[in-house]
Amino acid sequence: MSARDRLPALDNGVLRFLTAGSVDDGKSTLIGRLLYDTKAVLTDQLAALHKTSAKRGTALDLSLLTDGLTAEREQGITIDIAYRYFATARRKFIIADAPGHEQYTRNMVTAASTAQLAILLVDARHGIVTQTRRHATLAHLLGIRNLVVAVNKMDLVDFDETAYARIVTDFREFAKRTGIDDAGIRYVPMSALGGHMVVNRAVDGHDPLAWYTGPTLLEVLETTPVGVGAARAGFRFPVQYVSRPAGDAGRGYMGRIESGAVGVGDRVIVLPSGRTTTVEAISTFDGARNEAHAHDTVTIFLADEVDIARGDILAKATEAPEVVKEIEATMCWLDERPLDVRRTYILRQATREVRARITRLDHLWNVSTQTREPAPDALAMNDIGQATVTLASPVLADRYDDAPATGSFILVDEATNATVAAGLIRG
Numbered sequence: 430m431s432a433r434d435r436l437p438a439l440d441n442g443v444l445r446f447l448t449a450g451s452v453d454d455g456k457s458t459l460i461g462r463l464l465y466d467t468k469a470v471l472t473d474q475l476a477a478l479h480k481t482s483a484k485r486g487t488a489l490d491l492s493l494l495t496d497g498l499t500a501e502r503e504q505g506i507t508i509d510i511a512y513r514y515f516a517t518a519r520r521k522f523i524i525a526d527a528p529g530h531e532q533y534t535r536n537m538v539t540a541a542s543t544a545q546l547a548i549l550l551v552d553a554r555h556g557i558v559t560q561t562r563r564h565a566t567l568a569h570l571l572g573i574r575n576l577v578v579a580v581n582k583m584d585l586v587d588f589d590e591t592a593y594a595r596i597v598t599d600f601r602e603f604a605k606r607t608g609i610d611d612a613g614i615r616y617v618p619m620s621a622l623g624g625h626m627v628v629n630r631a632v633d634g635h636d637p638l639a640w641y642t643g644p645t646l647l648e649v650l651e652t653t654p655v656g657v658g659a660a661r662a663g664f665r666f667p668v669q670y671v672s673r674p675a676g677d678a679g680r681g682y683m684g685r686i687e688s689g690a691v692g693v694g695d696r697v698i699v700l701p702s703g704r705t706t707t708v709e710a711i712s713t714f715d716g717a718r719n720e721a722h723a724h725d726t727v728t729i730f731l732a733d734e735v736d737i738a739r740g741d742i743l744a745k746a747t748e749a750p751e752v753v754k755e756i757e758a759t760m761c762w763l764d765e766r767p768l769d770v771r772r773t774y775i776l777r778q779a780t781r782e783v784r785a786r787i788t789r790l791d792h793l794w795n796v797s798t799q800t801r802e803p804a805p806d807a808l809a810m811n812d813i814g815q816a817t818v819t820l821a822s823p824v825l826a827d828r829y830d831d832a833p834a835t836g837s838f839i840l841v842d843e844a845t846n847a848t849v850a851a852g853l854i855r856g
Contacts, residue, residue, distance in 0.1 A: 442724075444655050447525040447540045449568070450550030451560040455581045459550065459621040460513055460526050461491025463647065466628035469515035470494065491621075519651045534796070534811035537567060538761040538851055542837065544568075545655050546575040548646070553586045553618070557599045559797055565600075566607060566796045570759060570813065571853065572830050574613045575653050579646060584620040588637040593618045607799050617646050662832035663748025664689030664697070665825075667779035668741045672728060681712065681728040682737055687779065687834035689748070691729070692720040696746040699737055701823040705746050706733040740781035742825060742835065750835075752823040757856040759794075759829075760787075760816050762808035764842070764849035770807065774849065775841040778824045779834060789817040808850070818852070829853035 448456045464470050474494070481493055494513070513524045525540035541547065547568040551561055568576060578600050586592045597616050604611055618641050619626040626638050628647045644652070669684040691697070695708045710730040711718045721727045729743065744750060762768055768787060776785035790804035794813040801815075808814050829836035840850040 442655060443521045443523060444546060444650060444653060445523045445525070445544050446546040446548060446650065447527045447537070447544045448548045448550060449527050449537060449564040450581075451552070451555075451558055454550035454552050455621045456526055456550050457494075458491050459548070459579065459581065459619075459627065459646075460524055461494040462621045462624055462627045463524070464494055464513060464515055465491055466624060467515050467517055467647070517647070517651060522650065534567070534813070535761060535763045535851075537564070538571065538763075538813075541568060541571040541573060542833075542851060544571075544573055546577065546650070546653055547573045548577045548579050551578060551580050551596055551600075553580050553582045553589075553592050553596070556596050557603060561600075562603060562607075562799060563796045565603070565609065566794075566799050567813075569607065569609050570794065570796075572833065574610065576609070576614045577646065577649055578614060578616045580616065580618045581621050583618045583625070583638065584623055588618075588620075588625075590640045593641075615643075615649050617641075617643065617649060619646060662688035662827065662835075663750070664691045664695075664743070664745045665779075665827070665832055665835045666691065666729065666743040667781065667835070668737060668739055668743065669780050670739060671737065679709075679730055680734075680737075681730050682743070683726075683728045684780070685726045686721055686723050688723050688832050689745070690720060690722045691743075691745065697731070697743045698746045698749045699735055700742045700744060700749070700825060701752040702736070702741070703752075704735050706731045706735050708732075742779065742781065750832075751826040753826045754820045754823050755788075756818050756820070756824070756826060756854050757791075758816055758818055758838070758852040758854050760808065760814055760840075760850050760852040762810055762812045762814075762850050764847060765810050766849075767810070768808040768850070773843065775843055776818065776820060776824070776838050776852075777841060778838040781824060783824060784821040785818050785840065787816050788819045791815040791817065815855070816852075826856075827854060828856065 448460060450456050515522050525544060527537040527540040549561055549564055551557060565576065580593050580596050601611060604614060617626060618638055621627055624632045626641065626645050628645060630636055630645060665687045667684050667687060668682045672681040672683055691708060693708055693711060696705060697708055698705045708729060709732045711721050712728040770787050773784050773786050776783050792801040792804050792815050795802050796813060804814065825835050827836040836854045838852045839848050840852065842849050
């Protein structure tokens with residue numbers, strides 16, 4: 430029986446994770462290896478992979494499974510975010526292969542916005558570099574608590590334990606300086622090209638990393654707890670649609686529970702109005718239920734006639750968050766046109782939309798040096814800064830660390846309907 434077979438069975442839903450690293454650290458090859466060794470590659474995909482690799486006169490190139498753009502294949506880099514899906518007997522996974530270069534910061538922010546874990550690829554020959562520190566800082570800013578430092582290309586340093594130990598020590602010192610919790614960091618030496626310590630410990634009976642006694646990368650992914658943020662937040666139910674079923678059923682409020690749980694008889698509050706009422710019934714596609722949990726799509730019926738519309742949010746009366754007309758937020762600017770503090774934008778929080786203005790820029794994050802810089806007059810594309818946002822109507826003041834779904838927002842240009850910024854509420 431293998432080590433993986435001895436792992437307890439898990440029922441932890443889906444783990445969303447991203448990979449990040451410098452150019453040529455092996456991100457795409459690592460993902461290809463995960464898909465290949467977990468038998469997640471379709472027969473026709475595998476045949477095309479063999480054909481393309483043979484045409485190039487190379488061994489099986491697993492990076493081709495993720496580098497889908499022509500420019501990516503020509504340059505050997507990742508430009509766009511590539512999402513891939515696979516599953517094992519213990520868990521389902523969604524992978525986001527994020528580009529590593531600084532000019533694609535906005536792409537990584539997009540990928541990290543839904544990730545519960547980040548794999549930071551480190552080339553065993555080069556150790557911790559500026560890009561490693563940038564990506565770790567971004568993951569920390571975006572509230573990703575689980576980090577895996579994957580020391581790749583161990584085959585190019587003869588699987589030397591000393592080289593691996595030096596990288597672990599360097600990253601721990603960096604994490605301590607930056608305020609990253611060491612308890613959430615795992616370290617794995619590996620060779621994505623050869624397959625060592627990614628899914629299997631040994632390849633063809635050969636285990637050059639026998640000195641490493643920890644879990645493989647896949648074992649880390651299979652055993653990382655998920656849903657931490659949802660468990661810390663209270664019940665949050667953004668209303669997407671108000672239905673009027675036939676008969677005397679009354680109005681139903683449809684949507685997805687973003688965090689927490691609710692049951693029939695619970696006292697709830699409608700935000701931002703502050704009206705309270707009681708849950709009378711909960712309906713799903715499969716029928717009536719007495720209780721519903723995070724990520725369930727439901728229709729909720731209330732005991733009283735309350736004025737509720739799309740964009741309102743239901744919360745338990747005992748867990749009601751504050752509603753405010755000014756928020757402090759970490760923002761990443763996504764648009765090619767810089768922020769104009771004189772303009773009004775549309776802020777979207779879950780299903781709620783309000784008009785908003787950036788009334789103050791407090792500081793700019795330099796993710797390369799992990800330092801704060803004086804606030805500029807505006808944010809340019811890929812800039813990350815701390816800002817004060819003033820709103821025409823109130824929104825929930827959920828902190829992103831506690832409630833990612835309602836603690837985040839986007840800004841939309843009123844004239845073009847383009848998404849210009851992503852924000853995380855800090856206070």
